[in-house]
Amino acid sequence: MARVAAGDRDAFAALIERHREYVHKLAYRFVGRWDVADDLTQDAFLRVYRAAATYEPTAAFSTWLYRLVLNLCRDWRKGQSYRKHAPLSDGLPGPDGGADAVERQELAEVVRRAVEALPDHQREALILHRFAGLSHREIAAVMDKSESAVESYITRGYATLRAILAPQARPRGRPQDG
Numbered sequence: 001m002a003r004v005a006a007g008d009r010d011a012f013a014a015l016i017e018r019h020r021e022y023v024h025k026l027a028y029r030f031v032g033r034w035d036v037a038d039d040l041t042q043d044a045f046l047r048v049y050r051a052a053a054t055y056e057p058t059a060a061f062s063t064w065l066y067r068l069v070l071n072l073c074r075d076w077r078k079g080q081s082y083r084k085h086a087p088l089s090d091g092l093p094g095p096d097g098g099a100d101a102v103e104r105q106e107l108a109e110v111v112r113r114a115v116e117a118l119p120d121h122q123r124e125a126l127i128l129h130r131f132a133g134l135s136h137r138e139i140a141a142v143m144d145k146s147e148s149a150v151e152s153y154i155t156r157g158y159a160t161l162r163a164i165l166a167p168q169a170r171p172r173g174r175p176q177d178g
Helices: 009-031 034-051 061-078 099-117 120-131 136-143 147-168
Strands: none
Touching (some): 009 034, 009 061, 034 061, 099 120, 099 147, 120 147, 136 147
Protein backbone atom coordinates (compact mmCIF):
# COMPACT_ATOMS: atom_id res chain seq x y z
CA MET A 1 0.00 0.00 0.00
CA ALA A 2 2.93 2.35 0.66
CA ARG A 3 4.08 1.81 -2.94
CA VAL A 4 0.52 2.41 -4.20
CA ALA A 5 0.37 5.61 -2.14
CA ALA A 6 3.65 6.69 -3.77
CA GLY A 7 2.03 6.33 -7.20
CA ASP A 8 3.49 2.94 -8.19
CA ARG A 9 0.98 1.67 -10.75
CA ASP A 10 2.70 -1.70 -11.00
CA ALA A 11 2.24 -2.20 -7.25
CA PHE A 12 -1.47 -1.39 -7.58
CA ALA A 13 -1.82 -3.78 -10.53
CA ALA A 14 -0.09 -6.52 -8.51
CA LEU A 15 -2.37 -5.86 -5.54
CA ILE A 16 -5.44 -6.15 -7.77
CA GLU A 17 -4.12 -9.29 -9.44
CA ARG A 18 -3.40 -10.91 -6.08
CA HIS A 19 -6.83 -10.17 -4.54
CA ARG A 20 -9.32 -9.64 -7.39
CA GLU A 21 -10.66 -13.16 -7.78
CA TYR A 22 -11.06 -13.65 -4.04
CA VAL A 23 -12.78 -10.26 -3.57
CA HIS A 24 -15.11 -11.01 -6.48
CA LYS A 25 -16.12 -14.41 -5.11
CA LEU A 26 -16.57 -13.00 -1.63
CA ALA A 27 -18.80 -10.19 -2.93
CA TYR A 28 -20.84 -12.75 -4.88
CA ARG A 29 -21.31 -14.85 -1.74
CA PHE A 30 -22.64 -11.81 0.08
CA VAL A 31 -24.96 -10.44 -2.63
CA GLY A 32 -25.77 -13.49 -4.79
CA ARG A 33 -25.41 -11.72 -8.13
CA TRP A 34 -22.36 -11.83 -10.39
CA ASP A 35 -23.14 -8.49 -12.04
CA VAL A 36 -23.34 -6.74 -8.68
CA ALA A 37 -20.20 -8.57 -7.50
CA ASP A 38 -18.42 -7.15 -10.57
CA ASP A 39 -19.43 -3.62 -9.61
CA LEU A 40 -18.59 -4.09 -5.94
CA THR A 41 -15.18 -5.53 -6.80
CA GLN A 42 -14.39 -2.55 -8.99
CA ASP A 43 -15.63 -0.16 -6.30
CA ALA A 44 -13.55 -1.95 -3.66
CA PHE A 45 -10.33 -1.49 -5.60
CA LEU A 46 -11.19 2.10 -6.39
CA ARG A 47 -11.55 2.69 -2.65
CA VAL A 48 -8.29 0.87 -1.98
CA TYR A 49 -6.55 3.21 -4.42
CA ARG A 50 -8.12 6.30 -2.88
CA ALA A 51 -7.26 5.15 0.65
CA ALA A 52 -3.65 4.26 -0.09
CA ALA A 53 -2.27 7.59 1.12
CA THR A 54 -4.04 7.34 4.48
CA TYR A 55 -3.88 3.56 4.97
CA GLU A 56 -2.37 2.57 8.31
CA PRO A 57 -1.80 -1.15 8.76
CA THR A 58 -3.49 -1.94 12.08
CA ALA A 59 -4.30 -5.45 10.82
CA ALA A 60 -3.38 -7.60 7.84
CA PHE A 61 -4.15 -5.91 4.52
CA SER A 62 -6.48 -8.78 3.60
CA THR A 63 -8.49 -8.24 6.80
CA TRP A 64 -8.82 -4.54 6.00
CA LEU A 65 -9.82 -5.36 2.40
CA TYR A 66 -12.42 -7.97 3.44
CA ARG A 67 -13.95 -5.48 5.89
CA LEU A 68 -14.14 -2.94 3.06
CA VAL A 69 -15.88 -5.53 0.83
CA LEU A 70 -18.26 -6.53 3.63
CA ASN A 71 -19.22 -2.90 4.20
CA LEU A 72 -19.78 -2.31 0.48
CA CYS A 73 -22.01 -5.40 0.36
CA ARG A 74 -23.93 -4.26 3.44
CA ASP A 75 -24.47 -0.85 1.86
CA TRP A 76 -25.66 -2.44 -1.38
CA ARG A 77 -28.09 -4.71 0.47
CA LYS A 78 -29.52 -1.78 2.44
CA GLY A 79 -30.24 0.06 -0.79
CA GLN A 80 -31.81 -2.87 -2.58
CA SER A 81 -34.89 -4.97 -2.38
CA TYR A 82 -32.54 -7.94 -2.48
CA ARG A 83 -34.97 -10.81 -2.50
CA LYS A 84 -36.81 -9.34 -5.48
CA HIS A 85 -33.62 -8.98 -7.53
CA ALA A 86 -31.59 -12.08 -6.67
CA PRO A 87 -31.51 -14.56 -9.53
CA LEU A 88 -32.71 -18.08 -8.91
CA SER A 89 -29.37 -19.40 -10.12
CA ASP A 90 -26.45 -18.33 -12.22
CA GLY A 91 -27.89 -20.40 -15.06
CA LEU A 92 -24.71 -22.35 -15.68
CA PRO A 93 -25.04 -26.08 -16.26
CA GLY A 94 -22.72 -28.46 -14.46
CA PRO A 95 -19.74 -30.02 -16.20
CA ASP A 96 -21.65 -33.08 -17.43
CA GLY A 97 -24.80 -31.13 -18.35
CA GLY A 98 -26.98 -34.08 -17.27
CA ALA A 99 -29.46 -34.82 -14.52
CA ASP A 100 -26.70 -34.80 -11.90
CA ALA A 101 -25.78 -31.27 -12.94
CA VAL A 102 -29.39 -30.14 -12.64
CA GLU A 103 -29.69 -31.78 -9.22
CA ARG A 104 -26.45 -30.13 -8.03
CA GLN A 105 -27.67 -26.78 -9.31
CA GLU A 106 -31.02 -27.20 -7.56
CA LEU A 107 -29.29 -28.18 -4.32
CA ALA A 108 -26.95 -25.19 -4.58
CA GLU A 109 -29.99 -22.94 -5.03
CA VAL A 110 -31.72 -24.42 -1.97
CA VAL A 111 -28.57 -23.86 0.11
CA ARG A 112 -28.12 -20.32 -1.28
CA ARG A 113 -31.69 -19.44 -0.30
CA ALA A 114 -31.22 -20.96 3.15
CA VAL A 115 -28.04 -18.93 3.71
CA GLU A 116 -29.85 -15.82 2.45
CA ALA A 117 -32.60 -16.42 5.03
CA LEU A 118 -30.14 -16.24 7.94
CA PRO A 119 -29.93 -13.10 10.08
CA ASP A 120 -27.26 -10.72 8.75
CA HIS A 121 -24.51 -11.38 11.31
CA GLN A 122 -24.97 -15.16 11.10
CA ARG A 123 -24.92 -15.08 7.29
CA GLU A 124 -21.83 -12.87 7.16
CA ALA A 125 -19.94 -14.97 9.72
CA LEU A 126 -20.83 -18.22 7.91
CA ILE A 127 -19.78 -16.86 4.52
CA LEU A 128 -16.47 -15.64 5.91
CA HIS A 129 -15.94 -18.95 7.72
CA ARG A 130 -17.16 -21.51 5.22
CA PHE A 131 -16.54 -19.87 1.88
CA ALA A 132 -13.72 -17.45 2.63
CA GLY A 133 -11.95 -19.87 4.96
CA LEU A 134 -11.19 -17.26 7.61
CA SER A 135 -10.48 -18.17 11.22
CA HIS A 136 -12.73 -16.95 14.02
CA ARG A 137 -10.10 -14.36 14.93
CA GLU A 138 -9.95 -13.07 11.34
CA ILE A 139 -13.74 -12.96 11.09
CA ALA A 140 -13.89 -11.03 14.36
CA ALA A 141 -11.48 -8.48 12.91
CA VAL A 142 -13.41 -8.18 9.63
CA MET A 143 -16.79 -7.88 11.34
CA ASP A 144 -15.45 -5.76 14.20
CA LYS A 145 -16.93 -8.18 16.75
CA SER A 146 -15.47 -10.28 19.54
CA GLU A 147 -14.33 -13.83 18.83
CA SER A 148 -16.99 -15.16 21.20
CA ALA A 149 -19.67 -13.25 19.25
CA VAL A 150 -18.35 -14.72 16.00
CA GLU A 151 -18.37 -18.23 17.48
CA SER A 152 -21.96 -17.67 18.55
CA TYR A 153 -22.98 -16.38 15.11
CA ILE A 154 -21.39 -19.38 13.43
CA THR A 155 -22.88 -21.93 15.84
CA ARG A 156 -26.36 -20.42 15.60
CA GLY A 157 -26.00 -20.00 11.84
CA TYR A 158 -25.19 -23.66 11.25
CA ALA A 159 -28.01 -24.71 13.61
CA THR A 160 -30.46 -22.48 11.74
CA LEU A 161 -29.27 -23.85 8.40
CA ARG A 162 -29.77 -27.42 9.61
CA ALA A 163 -33.30 -26.52 10.71
CA ILE A 164 -34.09 -24.84 7.39
CA LEU A 165 -32.58 -27.61 5.27
CA ALA A 166 -33.82 -30.64 7.24
CA PRO A 167 -37.24 -30.73 5.52
CA GLN A 168 -35.43 -30.51 2.17
CA ALA A 169 -33.29 -33.58 2.85
CA ARG A 170 -34.10 -36.52 0.64
CA PRO A 171 -33.12 -40.07 1.48
CA ARG A 172 -30.60 -41.55 -0.96
CA GLY A 173 -31.07 -44.92 -2.55
CA ARG A 174 -34.17 -46.78 -3.70
CA PRO A 175 -37.53 -45.02 -3.33
CA GLN A 176 -39.91 -46.51 -0.78
CA ASP A 177 -43.06 -48.21 -2.02
CA GLY A 178 -46.45 -47.36 -0.76
